[in-house]
Amino acid sequence: MFISYGTRASLLRTEPLAGACPACRAASGNLLADIYGRFFRVWFLPMWPTSRLVLVECQACQRVFQETELPAAGPLLAPVQALKAAARRPWWMWLGTAGLVVMSVVAFVQGQRRPGVVAERLAAPLVGDVYVLHDQTQTPPYTLLKVNHVLPDTLELLVNKYGTFRESKVGKLDENGKYDPQPVRRARADVQALARSGLLIDVNRP
Ligand SMILES: [Zn+2]
Numbered sequence: 001m002f003i004s005y006g007t008r009a010s011l012l013r014t015e016p017l018a019g020a021c022p023a024c025r026a027a028s029g030n031l032l033a034d035i036y037g038r039f040f041r042v043w044f045l046p047m048w049p050t051s052r053l054v055l056v057e058c059q060a061c062q063r064v065f066q067e068t069e070l071p072a073a074g075p076l077l078a079p080v081q082a083l084k085a086a087a088r089r090p091w092w093m094w095l096g097t098a099g100l101v102v103m104s105v106v107a108f109v110q111g112q113r114r115p116g117v118v119a120e121r122l123a124a125p126l127v128g129d130v131y132v133l134h135d136q137t138q139t140p141p142y143t144l145l146k147v148n149h150v151l152p153d154t155l156e157l158l159v160n161k162y163g164t165f166r167e168s169k170v171g172k173l174d175e176n177g178k179y180d181p182q183p184v185r186r187a188r189a190d191v192q193a194l195a196r197s198g199l200l201i202d203v204n205r206p
Helices: 077-086 091-123 167-173 188-196
Strands: 005-017 031-042 045-058 064-066 130-134 142-150 154-159 184-187 200-204
Touching: 005 045, 005 077, 031 077, 031 091, 045 077, 045 091, 091 188, 091 200, 130 167, 130 188, 142 167, 154 188, 184 188, 188 200
Parallel strands: none
Antiparallel strands: 005 031, 031 045, 045 064, 130 142, 130 200, 142 154, 154 184
């Protein structure tokens, strides 16, 4: 997969800067300091802030100076560095990282909750167990199977005739009239394989 990443700079603030222009010597009052915040981005998402950058522009002669171009012993460098250090970076520069943290926590919590219970209940199925299926190639992607009969190596299952777009709504499909009355038989090993492949995501036991 192609991943586009790099840094971008965003203007944080513009402040008037006292002192004469190093180029045209125009009197104080003509200099502006633009403070930029750089951030690392992946695709269009800002991940975290990196360095700050200051450009000093003279409104009299239009010259623009980088920090490194300001005379080291001159009167401009110290105030420019102070402005740079004080400029706060906005929260959105962390947006991508915050999103990743939230996604990791959700994945971790779901990972803790499910596989143990799912594997346990598939190993010892009971009549009335409801299997939640999530198949992203289907529209809508969520539906249910219900255990109708448990045989030594085989399960007799009722297939739900309906689907839903949200996992949180899947419980509403669990009504007698919503299952196809004609059961299907599947090897228990095949049903367990569905869980390992991620198609069977949960087992609800009444
Ligand atoms: Zn100037």
